[in-house]
Every structure is written in C-alpha cells, then in structure tokens.
Amino acid sequence: MLDVGSGLGYLPEAAREAGWEVAAFEPNEQAKNQILKKGIPLEESLDNLNRDSYDVITLYHVLEHIHDLRSTLKRLRKALREGGYLIVAVPNHDAYERSMYQEYWAAYDVPRHLYHFNRESIHYLCEKFKFEIITEELMPFDSFYVSLLSETYKNPEASTLNHYIKGFFMGLKSYWAARKNIRSASSIQYTLKKI
Template sequence: MKPYLRTKDYSVTGERFELVYDPNFKMLSTQPQPQDLNRYYESQSYISHTDANKTLIDKLYQRVKKYSLMKKVGLISKYCSGEKTLLDVGAGTGDFLLKAKKSGWDVQGVEPNRDARLLAEGKGIGLSTSLHSLPNRKYAVITLWHVLEHLPNLEKQIENLVSRLTDKGTLVIAVPNYKSYDAGHYGPYWAAFDVPRHLWHFSKESIQCLFAIYGMKVIKVKPMIFDSFYVSLLSEKYKTGRQNYFKAFAIGLWSNLKAVGSKEYSSHIYILRRA
C-alpha cells in the first residue's frame, strides 16, 4: 500500500517511518510499529513525563498547561452524569488528577512511565501502571488527554475503556487532527505526527467511525486552540533546525483562523456518550 506520508522520529532516534491510510476508519497508522516502544520515550525532551521548565518552549507549555487544567476540570464537570468518579488514562505527572481531586472528584489514573508516576506520587497522586491493574469498577468520566494516539491494540483498548464507563458515563478524548492546516503546511515535519510514539493519527471522521462500533456517539467537538502554536514551534525546529518563533506563531494563528471556517483545528476534544 502506498504511504500517505514518510516522516521520522525527530525527538529521540531519527528512525524513519511511514504513515499508511486506513480507508475503513479514515485514519493513518504508523508503520512499522515497534515491539518495544519504551525506548522511544527515553528523553528529557518528552515534557509530559518530566515537568520540564527550562527552555522557552517548556515555559510556554507549562503556562498553557496551568490554564488548560482549569478548563479541563470545568469541562468534565459540565458533562458529568452521576457521581464524580474520574479515571484519567495516560495521567503523566498527575497534575490534571490533582486539580480534579481539589475540585471534589474521586480520582484514579493510569500511567505506564515510571518517572512520571514518581513525580505524581510526590504530589500525592498514586497511579496504576495499566488499565488491567485497576480495581473492577466503573467511572462517570474517563479522560484521555493526547493519549489515544499512543495506545497499541487500539480496538481492544477502546473496548476496555467503554466497558469501564457507567451507563450514562462520558468519555473525553483529546487528539491531534491530521487534517488541520498546520498539519498540511508542515507535512513530514509536523510535530504532532510524533512517530513512533503516536501509533495512530485521527480525523473527526476517524473518531466517529471507531467509537460507533462500541455503541458510542460523539455529542460535542471542541477545539484546542493553543495546540497549533505549540506544535508549530516544534515543527519549525524540526524543519529548519531553528525556533523561528515569529513564523511559528503566524502559522499557528493562521491555522486557527482557517479552522473557523473548516472546523479542522490542530487538535480537538471529543465528548462521547453511549448512543
């Protein structure tokens, strides 16, 4: 099958990969998919596992993250049905769960990365290593903030997630959108392809197709307007070897402006419930 795009791992190994289009789910998959993914996360530049706050990009990320945490907790509160029970998959260093806990949520989280779990524990947030190690219970809200694209055995993972929702539970998923303007502009240098850590690359149609199989329906799609700026900063570095802050800001802004009409933002949040 002819690849949709050829790109490489810009942040850790420099290895090359292909993105292959799946017409059934209208999504891209990274090929080949390495058997051992752990070594591709072994980098201090992987900010969601480190709480890094040294470079300008780190500082911008942490500033936006702080604002986003407040918005995320407000979002799940709006769509919560029943008890305020929350499971966060791919919880990183635990900041979202900590914010939710302070807002009255009964929280649990999953994070396979040991260093990230240790940082979360230092904040008073204990995390499980996998979904399988969690107690057998259901949750009113399950969140995956830029995590679904990382999960191997995707369909099995989705089935497992849906089975852990209460009957009126809500699934909240944030993922990059390969149909956004900034994705098209940067092509193989688009940082949100992030191969091979990102095994899957979604569009709005992808999410609808995938989750419909498990009786889930998208009830709301919300833009993540800050993502285009952060992704463009990284993409400029991958493409030119320089930060190019002004150009990255311009591309990020233009991507958001284009999306006002196209509705194709750099990343989207999907709110799903049982159909």
C-alpha cells in the same frame, strides 16, 4: 474520574480539588512517583479495570500512543458507568498546518504516534464502540505549539527567534482556519458518551 496517561498528575490533582474522586494511569515510573506524592491513587494496568467504576475517563493526547487500540477502547468502555463520558483529545490529521508543513508536521511524531486520527476516524470509532459524540472542541494552543515544533523541524538551521516568529504566524493562521471549520483544527477534544 480516571485520567489515562496522566503525566505528572496535574489533571487529576485539579479534578480532586474540584471535588472529584480521582485515579490515574501512567506507565512512566518517574511520573508515577510524582503522582503518588500528590496522594492520587494509581491504576496499575488498564487490563484489570473494574466494570462500571468511572463516570469520566480522560485521554489527553494518549489515544494515538496506544498499541492495542481496539482492546483498550473495549476495556475503557467497560470501566465506564452507563451514560459515562470518555474525553479524548488527539492531533487532527486534517489540520491546516499539516498541509503547510507536510512531512515536517510535528504531530506525525513517528514512531511514538501509532495512529493519526481525523474527525471521520473518530466518528467511526464511536460507532464501532458505541459512543455518542456530545461535543467537538478545538484546542487553540495546539495550533501554536505544533506550528512552532514543525517550523523547527522544517528549518533546523534557522534561529530560535525565526522559529518563534514563523511558528507563531502559522499557528495564528491555523487557529483562524479552525475557528471557521473545526475539520482543520490542529487538535480536537471530543466528549463521548457511553450509549
């Protein structure tokens, strides 16, 4: 398994404990040092990944940050073995709370987020890069996290308690809307199979 955008390496560390052979890719130097301290091997670049070397590649809240999206997806596809899985989690531009917070929606996160995805754009990428969507799952805690941050951006003068209360209730509304229709989820995790 390769975890792209590993942060401090918690996911590959947990996967290794579950019996996986793991590697990580992380551009941040301080985070790289933490990953190395855990004994997790690092891929130095996504440009030189070996063909057919991974069964699973994960990108949790990473795809929206990638500068050269098309060539990166080609490289990741090449690095997956036949029938391998790409697990991608991204903020959903059609999120319930985005329509409520509008320009204050925290998941815009410009300029760090270079792309904003919805289900249709992910389906388009899958068709273009020959992946089959196996599952689409909402990420329940993202509704609360994004709503709390959005509330802070929208009302910076309000108290922290006010942010927590309003953010919690908006997160709850967002979560329930997503349970009825995944199209309104704050973030969606996609399991994609190489075909």
